[in-house]
Amino acid sequence: MKQRILVIGTGFAGLWSALSAARLLDLQARDDIEVCVIAPKAELHVRPRFYEADVARMNAPLDALFTAVGVRFIAGWVSAIDSTSQCVTYRDQHQAEQQLSYSRLILASGSQVKRPPLSGVEQAFDVDSLEQAIALEQHLLGLAELPESLARNTVVVAGGGFTGIETATELPARLRAILGDEAALRVIVVDRGERIGASLGTQMAPLIAEASAQQGVTWCLGTSVSAVDAGGVTLANGERIEALTVIWTVGVQASPLNAQLAAERDGQGRLHVDRTLKVAGLANLYAAGDTAFAAVDDEGHHALMSCQHAIALGRSAGNNAAADLLGVAPIDYRQPKYVTCLDLGAWGAVFSEGWERKVMFTGAEGKQLKTQINTEWIYPPAAVRASALAAADPLIPVVA
CATH class of the missing domain: 3.50.50.60 (FAD/NAD(P)-binding domain)
Incomplete structure (x- = not known):
């Protein structure tokens, strides 16, 4: 029976967790471990763009991409996680309750406005x-x-x-x-x-x-x-x-699934994780994206609830969950470079670097960068196996 890396969620963290896990398995030429993603739909909702007009088009189908890289998708709504028996409970498309076991779990179920x-x-x-x-x-x-x-x-x-x-x-x-x-x-x-x-x-x-x-x-x-x-x-x-x-637009709270776990959480409900993104005190369970309270450097900064951090967190969590099963060394998640690109409507945008937010570009120049970020950089890779897996390398810097 195959071992299973189970990813909950198809947001930025969930998508890149699945791709990164598949990448390491491919590099190790292992086909005895499956990567499985569970979410209501096989699509990425491009949440950073929801303030824009024509919002119904702000999604990206993932079926072809998952097929290309050998990731199995299950349509479902996860309602419970049993970390002791390593099993999740979910409702399928017919509203029937199902259960699915895992060898390693990556919780990437996001957050919601509070x-x-x-x-x-x-x-x-x-x-x-x-x-x-x-x-x-x-x-x-x-x-x-x-x-x-x-x-x-x-x-x-x-x-x-x-x-x-x-x-x-x-x-x-x-x-x-x-x-x-x-x-x-x-x-x-x-x-x-x-x-x-x-x-x-x-x-x-x-x-x-x-x-x-x-x-x-x-x-x-x-x-x-x-x-x-x-x-x-x-x-x-x-x-x-x-x-x-x-x-x-006031206040964001991590996925309610976090509250089911007997683990330490921050004020936004995010799970404390170690440098490999394993949830503190829980075996075989990783967190990525908005579910994780993760240090990005040695200066006391932590990942924000943003796609910029979710992408890199996903790449690291997927790699490390696979590494754990393969018995190879994990990598420490690090993301010291932090940028902000704030859209300001017809005025333009502001692009800054560093946690002190040093302004680098403004107005039309900033808007050009924001448009690139929103329409190109944060979208999934094409459904081509080799290039999609290469894009999931956790050592690739993320600036979006």
Whole structure:
């Protein structure tokens, strides 16, 4: 009976975990170990692009790629992990409960936006999943059929972090395309910070403020949304904003599957892992992407919930899970190079390097890089066995 490396998830971490495991098995000429991926669909949802228009096309089919590299795909929704018996429970396409054993497990089931227990928060949209981003786009398109009003023309973005900024600065152009150039539009970011873009550092903050002002995006600072209803939001400071569209971008939590495991987690629910990405205290279980609290260097920095880190985490986790079964030496996950490329709508984009976020490119030049990242660099490789496996080498640097 074949041993099995089981990967949960087809996000960036899951995809690259599977490819990297298949790569090492191929290099070792081993066909007695199978790589298996389980997820609802054999497709990568390009989550970093969900703030853009035409979001329904932001996915990439993986069937042909998996077939080319010899990865087995199972359509299913994992509901439980038994780390003692090394088995997962899942619902198949017919909603029947199934079980699948593993020799090594890579948990790459991602994360989700965390909605606090606020009145009406369930009415807010988000850009966290493809389904939610499509629902938001359909809602925005439907605004054109409603009578002109202040609330119709207003969008409130709750949260001024990376996702909130990219969403807010993209919205003026999206809304003008729907409602016309003459509509009196309002895009309002509500953020607890005392300064626009404060979470992204001193060099990027003034550029975010400039881009916001140029595009008519306003900020309500030093407060937060305390309630959402059909007609708008109430802020913690008592202010009322009439709006038919509210988008929630505050807070992200790791996959709920993490909570089932008797292991140490950080404040976002991510599993503590060692330098080989093995989950601390659990045998034969690895974590990658948004499920892992992983050190990227020796300076105290940890991987962020981003595709930039998920790709490299996946390459390392897949390699090391396979290495563990093969009895060869694992590699230490390291990702000391960190970049940020923030889309700022029609203004352009800002590209920075390092954890201090030193600005390198702005405006049109930054936008060109962002476009390359979003449309080329983060997409899966072509379904050609040799080149796809070569791309999964964990020593390849990732800058996307």
